[in-house]
Amino acid sequence: MAPSSGRRQPPSAEDLDERNIVGINKETITNTVSTDYPDNYANEEHAWDKEAFRQSFKVQWHDNKQHDAQFSLIGIDASIANAFRRILISEIPTLAIDIVYIHNNTSVIQDEVLAHRLGLIPFTGSKKGIRDFLRSWRKPVDGEGFYATTFDSNTICLKLHAKCTHNKDAPPNSKDPKELYHNAHVYAKDLTFEPMGVQEKHFSGDGVIRPFNPDILIAKMRPNQEIDLEIHMHKGYGWDHAKWSPVATASYRLMPTITITKPIIGAEAEKFADCFMEGVIGLEPVTRKEARAKGSGYEGHEGEMKAVVKDPMRDTVSREVLRHPEFEGKVKLGRRRDHFIFSIESTGQWDSDELFLESVKTLKKKCEVLRPQVTNMVYTY
Known part of the structure; x- marks a missing residue:
């Protein structure tokens, strides 16, 4: 999309968050195309910046056993995440x-x-x-x-x-x-x-x-x-x-997102929880404050059980909840496009966390080989 000459308000935090979510609908998947590159949005600068990447990038370890590890890479593009996966499978001796x-x-x-x-x-x-x-x-x-x-x-x-x-x-x-x-x-x-x-x-x-x-x-x-x-x-x-x-399996999946848009209470809350893997949805009593707040949807339901999102990472995004008409318009499913949950199972010659570090070293060597070639190409033309 070409940049517009007219001025527009900068995107809100909600807009930026919505751009980063792949929509999971009943029969379709939306917002799958990457948009974080220059000139995609009018009057917005999306050129890659090292310092911005340094501040937003995170690594979170969820499980780190000797030969089985699970961790998250947050703030990277799918092409980089897939590069790590391919290196883990085929480029570590x-x-x-x-x-x-x-x-x-x-x-x-x-x-x-x-x-x-x-x-x-x-x-x-x-x-x-x-x-x-x-x-x-x-x-x-x-x-x-x-x-x-x-x-x-x-x-x-x-x-x-x-x-x-x-x-x-x-x-x-x-x-x-x-x-x-x-x-x-x-x-x-x-x-x-x-x-x-x-x-x-x-x-x-x-x-x-x-x-x-x-x-x-x-x-x-x-x-x-x-x-x-x-x-x-x-x-x-x-x-x-x-x-x-060096790996029996090396895979990643996008972080699931579950947003409850309208209150789900009582028997519906129990059925809602059963639509997900165990531990994804929790049941909590409606507090007095929530029951007295106007427009909360919980008026008059103090003490009743409500559905809350407990641990979305456990979700397999089966879309089972979207099959039931009573939950229509009450929940939104998605996946964060920049949050990759990696699973690495070593065959034994390397520890699982060592394998990831070796994949980083390998990618760094590839970049060192490519960098002078790109530089020479720019100066040549």
């Missing part, structure tokens, strides 16, 4: 099984399926060793030997050797394969780390390379079946394969 050398596999699982199962096992180890010591592995080109690019600085070696045999000491009436046989089940904990070169210096003690969950089932075997493997792990990125993604 991790260690994963890449090549499997199968010396012997007489189990019922085919070689390629077995290799695929191994590749998806998440591993952990010394973060400093993985971050600073290990380098990316390069696939040999034509004419190079297969091990020409394999060194202790870019390859972790694991071995797995398990053979199923009868247990002579098993109880006579037992039907449990774990009691009847040795190595009936092969688990991730059966993978053994084989240090090469100076790797023991970087991966030892609590920092040894190991499966994050040792009880992941790899295969089931019966007597005379055997699995004998040598495995090479490499450092990689999620953009190459999902096995290198």
